[in-house]
Amino acid sequence: MRIGRPFLQLFVALAFCFIGMANNGFAANIATVDATGRAALSGHSEQKARRFALEDALYLAALQNGVRISGTLVSHNGVLLRDIITQNSDAKLVDFKILKENKSPTHYQVSIRAFFAESAAQTCANPRFEKALILRPSVSIGQKVHAHHAALGPELGKAITHYISQNYPGPLSSGGMMSFADFKKRQSPKKMLSYASLQSNQLEAVDAALLISTDVTLRSGSGGVHAMISLSAISARNLTEVFSSNLQILAPLSPKTPFRTLNLLDARSPVFDLTAVFGAVDQMIGQFNSASCAPLQAPLALAGENLIFPHGQNAGIKTGALAYITTGEHAWVLLEVSEVMTGQAMMRPINNFQNSESLAGQTVQLIEGTF
Template sequence: MILDLYARLEKRNWLQLAWAPLLAVLACICFVLGTTAGHAAGLRFTETTGRAVILDSAMEQEARMLALEDALYLAALEGGAKINGFSAVMSDTTLEDHFVVRPASRILDYNITNEVIDGQHYEVSIRAAIGHLPRGNCLHRRAVNATVFSPRVTVGKNVPAAVSPMAVDVMNNVAMTIRRHEGVNASLATDVALDPSRLSRINDNFDYAALTKGVVRVQRGDFAIVPEIILAGQRAGNALGRRDEVTMHLKLHVLAGQSYAPVDRFEATQVLTTGQRSVSRIFNVIKQPRRPALLDALNAPVAGLVNKMITDLQCRPLTATLSLTDGKLTVPVGSYHGMRQNALAVASGTDTPWQIMRVTGVDPMSSTLTPLNARRDPMSLVGRTVEFMEDVE
């Protein structure tokens, strides 16, 4: 009997070991699905109806506000609830339980879709945006249009003569790397120095240079990129052996189109040895790096820096300023900038935390937006900056 018991236990252990990989896979799948569901629930729309009793005909407006409050409370509960409670012992030894139910989500914006009086009740139906704004993550890769202008090159006096011309080679590599990157639509204007102050002063219709040679301007929603390289030479080491070094500071200045306001700056630093100064002349000659090796060392950080810049610009939310055109809210960005039909836009609110809008019309260089709350005066939104988000059903 004991042997039979051991045999059954051993068989059970083997079955547990056989089930372990399957259980691990199922646990991973549940974790991934749970994480995805939590992310998708960041912002969503819901429709609820609130009711209130009309105690008197003179209190109809008060009943309307109570019904609206009830609808908003139900909408907030759609995003989950936090329940707190406690028990209290009364003087007659009876036990009473108390519960407090609070919404776990917040209402970002809402629109009243229907109001009706049903007998002695006032009903208000709303469509509300609940949850939180999906910020901080790269929700989708937007189209990036950029113009690369003439680079800024600074070479220190201590930089070896063999290394100085390489600064131009590195800048050419930067421009071509940006142009070849699949995440950006880049145009090269490397023979034009960007001068925002001059662009703001001249009128292309009356300026001689603009009429004869043309002027490169960057449209709103696009980016201007100005590469910069700084080479500085120095000596390092100790009494036993010294070496000549060159430090390269590579910078990519990103400016906003039309306004040419600074958006961001991406930097990389590379230090390379250009020569040895030991007591052995033969050792110095052997350790002298060749020109191709020096150029490869200078170009080493280019690809990573360009990829970092473009990835950041792709994930940067698209923003624009609202204006009123023929009674409709419009923004000067369109399909050329990656705008899509039904995309969501958000602006700071007044009576609600945020103003939620949806893109209802897309042209190549402009888009039309409609607020979630159709009763809101469009003039109250003119001049506000809106930020576009991922589509939400």
């Protein structure tokens, strides 16, 4: 049986299409939605009305496929200041075709069939990943650990930090591998200009908002070499722990024989199974993924008469953005971003709120969405 050239071209095109969907995180579940959009011809050219009708049809198709809509109204003395609408969906438009077009004396009408692919993982349009600094692993070797096995500790720490660096989805600090103590020295506001500080390169603060720490402790016990591993993520702003995982893995020793010579000849190094460790790293990164799409919130700081929000252009904040106090007696007091720098933004209260200093230390959350 001979296969025609057009069929081969269609087959190859479809193959690449589905491969592309798989690579972009889409499942094979394709939903089909028919919708009809309309646009008034009055004051518009026919081509412009056709485009508006097509946009209306695509919007209606997305609504029919299923979206989550939330909104925030900002008003003052009964006057609407801003209306923010957010739309979220677990599916993406991958293709559509026009079924029919009609024109009446007043309207242009377009009927379409749209195809949506369900996303395999929940994402957001603009994820915010904090810049992370991977600290040098802290390694402790127990006294009973054989000298031949002591090298397993540093190797284990190196393997874990390498896996983190290869899988962390956000930017990494170029501060180099340093210990937690080194980081605190660099962040200290009372560093003295001395030859020792120059030699140790302690003058420049590290540009990182997140610290990822790995502690490895080797112990010799029944069955082989035990490794106690502590994995943690620490906020660089206030040194509080945002993620922690502790686990223990075992590297079994080779079985002993009654013959000492054979035991020496078969002195193979024990091997750790890192599946559980890498699973803990994946769990930590999954938490970062969820946080990257969460509403941005942080406590306000007071600098002179200015209220400072500890995120700026690097987090996508723009002048004019709105925020509100989340809890306490000042809950729902509205603020507006008045100025944006690289790593911070200045905010001012609106609606004639007078006592700005009382908002220092209060947690605010940005109001985000599609206008």
